[in-house]
Amino acid sequence: MHILILGAGYAGLRAALDLAEAKRAGELGEVTVTLVDRNDYHQVITWLHEVAAASVAPDKARIPLEQLLGAGGVAFHQATVRGIAPREQRVLLADSEALSYDRLVVALGSITAWPPIEGLREHALPMRWWDEAVRLREAVLHNFALAAEMEDEAERKRLLTLVVAGGGYTGCQLAGEMAHWVPELADHFGLSLLELTLRQIEARERLMPGWDERLADKAERILRRKGVQILLNSPLERLDAQTMTLKGKNPMPYGLLIWAGGVQAPPLLKDSGFTTGVQGRAEVDAYLRAKEYPDVFVIGDASLWMEGDKPLPGTASHALRQGEYVARMIRRQIQGKGLADYEPTNLGLMVSLGGSDGVGIALGIPLSGVTAGILKEGIESWYLSTIGAD
Template sequence: MAKRYKIIVLGGGFGGLAAAQKLDRYLWNRKDVEITLINKTDKQVYMTELHEVAGNRIPPEGVLYSLKEALESTRVKLVIDNITRIDVQNKKLYSDSSEYEFDYLIVGCGSQPTYFGIPGMKENAMTLWSLEDAIKIRDHILDVFEAASKEKDPEIRRSLLTFIVGGGGFTGIELVGEFIEWFDELAAKYNISRNEIDLRVVEALPNILPNFKVDLRTKAENYLKSHGVKLMTNSAITAVEPDSIALKSGEKIFTKTFIWTGGVEAEATAAGIEGIEKGRRGKIKVNSFMQTNVPYVYAIGDCAEYVDENGVPMPALVESAMQSGECAARNIASDITGKEKKPLKLNLHGNMVSIGSKYAVSDAGGIHTSGLIATVLKHAVDMHYLLFASGIGMVIQYMSHQFMEKKTKVGFWIHHAKVRTSMTWLVPLRIFLGIQWLIEGINKINSGWLTTPNLIQTMIPGAAGAVSGASQAAEAVTSATQAAPAAAAAAPGWYMWFMQTFVFPNALFFQWCIALGEALIGILLILGLLTVLAGLGSIFLNINFMLSGMGNWWYMMSSIPMLAGAGRSFGLDYWFVPWIAKSFKHWYRGRQKSL
């Protein structure tokens, strides 16, 4: 019997997902290969956005993506189970109820908080490393504000309104950024003076955000300080109690809220694998091919320790996890197909940190930005990763949560844009607009737009009779323009140049485009098919007509609501849009990948 290769990817984070998807594409034609992704749940958490849940900016579902959708149109089998033991010698994984055999294993279990042996830290600190953690922090903040609003004892009230984040890295600073915005709302809601709220970052190193250059670090520090945040650097924590923390300096700070974000180690399952060489904080040592000391076991992402030829360790980033996962997948496929393995060549594009919803700092490819530009870049990168993870649907969901369903304070325009209404009320407008465009197109067809090049007569007043045939079109341009100096003056110069250079000499072609385009837009709007594209076409045509003095503002204003997807109510887009999205996903993920 022919050998079957069983490949298991353990962990459905960005690294594990990248590995599973690439394995499917590299080995698309191998019927003797089984690819399985094992994860604890059928949904994975976008870890780098947990601070937004903890800060009540977005709901919990805003950081979840479906592994089932992400693996749709692949041969990868998704298994929901909690692996408790890995036997690399006998090539088996064990859960409480099942065991799984493998020929190749990719360990992508991620990481967990590390407490550096600080007394009381594990028992008394909250962490931000899971969706449950984020929800717990959010609910705790609400509870302490309510308690503080009722508390009469000044010392207890002060400790209730003292919030300490331990660790000035990415996670800690992003969490504090969310608190800055949310605390303004909570202070107003519970009638608490903003000056009573004591928000601090406690960091053992000399600076926060040590991975950033000085200029970006300074901008982040200035922004935090300008919003009342106290930055306590060179302040190592020596002990944590239920109601206080102690610092190396001897200072003791009383607080009901201490959140630890100061470091991570390999997840317990990965750290507990016997027979595998470990590095610092339980991470699995790997070579440049992502192989462990056991050749058929690979490790990727946060649970792997890889140091390149220059002595630079692989950072704990989404980009690193994805690239290491793809590297492991490629090398397993190469091993099966008898091809040469290729080492990991990290191609990282920089770091970005959001400090609330309105400010960020970014080092993207060496280009330093801050404020709005960096915020836009951060959103773009997030959507890029989510597009990879779960397709365009997840990107749309992300945009909805970030801009339309944002729970904290928003500006005037976003506030009104969030108001929901039934798409059904746009159906009569959609159909009526479609009928008008269809009538326009039919009228042009019946008046000879497909046979006689009389476009000039319509576009420029006074040009009637200037064109009698296609061969005379070019000559008519000059006389038509001379006959209508007022029209030429009214239209922009660049537009007249375009018309004279391209449109009038090819009048019949453009007449076909306009007449048939109007009719097609009308049909699509009536049917509710490709409504967004039809709406864009309607706007485009009307802009052109308005530039030539023929436009109609009614058409323009009626076309804009079509961009909301009005065809998904009583229209064919209800079925067509999901079908085309699924078909595209199937094509994209089914593409072959050469090694």
């Protein structure tokens, strides 16, 4: 039997490590496990805003898979997945290569969603992957270096205007982190703090829509205290190289705009014939299997699990627990046992807001300030220890 896992992120890596351990313990018999990813490293996505704002070194957030899979039990194949042919039990890779499987675990995460806003794709910077976070950090440094040489005051101020577009938790984390970094940069380049602008824009009436309102209010207060100008009810309508236009407003100059306005599942799910719903995520049954294909599990951000009428949010915490669950179910299948229903564990969400600040809900208890920030750091260290990266 061949178990193929697509994606070495939070969900896929967890599934691979658990199956590898079972294989080494002799629980899987003749089964082979292959993990496919286009990169030869695991990305610590929950650190990307810190990579972008220079509070975490880039290489810390990119861990070689060779190191993580060193104990054996799983083969790694570096390739880009182009499509899935579920009826033929085959995965199509770049360069016309294909891999066949008996059980497939799709854990390809999500991609930046680009709504049809004029100029957005051409001029905004995304931050969904490690290389994009590194590019963003370089772009900020570049703008400050240019500003330091710029004699024209209006142009200098434009270069020093950073906009985070999107008030979800990713946007909040990035704005909080940038609020700490940009004054340090101004000092380093001999620029006046008075010429810096850090702005966060959100189309809806509050930050972190969809999450607990108390959490969102606290996040807003903390970010404003750190000097972030928050513009709510401000949908972005148009972007050109130097100005952004918010609904009902005149164009405003900006230096860099980071698009943190949402994610969607990779289109290859729909293109491969899976039934998809909200954000293009694949609909799954009670065991996280793709509706029409019982030999295909879909987990992490790519999977659409409904809790009542609400989709389970895409978080690292849900992704890694789904990876754990699927590895357990595959083991049960191999041992001839039945499947147990998937039940999501809502441990909460911790949002870092720069320095040691944060907000969050842990096991239903709202937290904010340094307690939340320190707890988030603790969760991240714990995560690294669970994948053998500490």
